[in-house]
Amino acid sequence: MFSIRKFAAIAVLAALCAPMTAMAAAKNSMMMSGKMMPDVTNQPSRFSGPGVYTGKPALQVTLSMIVAGGGPSNFSTVTLLKGLTGDKFNAEVGKLTKQYGKAKVDNFIKVFDFVVSDSLRIVKEKKVALPSTPQPDPHNGPALAGALWSAGQTGNGFNVEVMLDRAVSHPIHVQVMDDIDKKYGIAPDADYHAILTTAMKDLASVYNLKS
Numbered sequence: 001m002f003s004i005r006k007f008a009a010i011a012v013l014a015a016l017c018a019p020m021t022a023m024a025a026a027k028n029s030m031m032m033s034g035k036m037m038p039d040v041t042n043q044p045s046r047f048s049g050p051g052v053y054t055g056k057p058a059l060q061v062t063l064s065m066i067v068a069g070g071g072p073s074n075f076s077t078v079t080l081l082k083g084l085t086g087d088k089f090n091a092e093v094g095k096l097t098k099q100y101g102k103a104k105v106d107n108f109i110k111v112f113d114f115v116v117s118d119s120l121r122i123v124k125e126k127k128v129a130l131p132s133t134p135q136p137d138p139h140n141g142p143a144l145a146g147a148l149w150s151a152g153q154t155g156n157g158f159n160v161e162v163m164l165d166r167a168v169s170h171p172i173h174v175q176v177m178d179d180i181d182k183k184y185g186i187a188p189d190a191d192y193h194a195i196l197t198t199a200m201k202d203l204a205s206v207y208n209l210k211s
Helices: 004-033 059-068 077-100 102-125 141-151 160-168 170-183 186-206
Strands: 040-044 050-053
Touching: 050 160, 059 077, 059 141, 059 160, 077 102, 077 141, 077 186, 102 160, 102 170, 102 186, 141 160, 141 186, 160 170, 160 186, 170 186
Parallel strands: none
Antiparallel strands: 040 050
């Protein structure tokens, strides 16, 4: 039988839990409704949680990344990673290989190469003028890592798709993802975003970059 004592115990428990529930709800509300950076919305991204950048692309940073990878005609993801990681390149590749497996890391490199070539193709078709001067210095790995990390900030942390939105604009990023899916499939596209996220977080840790 449901006794008054049991009712009282449930009431006390509810009273104790109510503040914690309210705090959790308030925290979730803050995460979902506020503190996003300008031009960043709470729309869901395809692979990386909430965060879509709707502003103008940071083309000087994009150009710096492309030059660091060997330039528009000779871009290589491996060259870019060597520039970003310096003497920690082998350690980072080893970590990613252990974490994801060699096949996925190889696919990540292949997809990243395609992302740059496809983005440049679309930019040319849309007659988007790239700046004449990269910023930061493409040969300064820590500075470029910092600029890319900053480009991925939402106000609630890092989102790799916001970084890619800022690199080329959200519509072009979406078009490139559709092209990846057609050429390689959705799973390699998801792996590309996941591995790039991990690599960026590793760089943030090495260079003590802050959100």
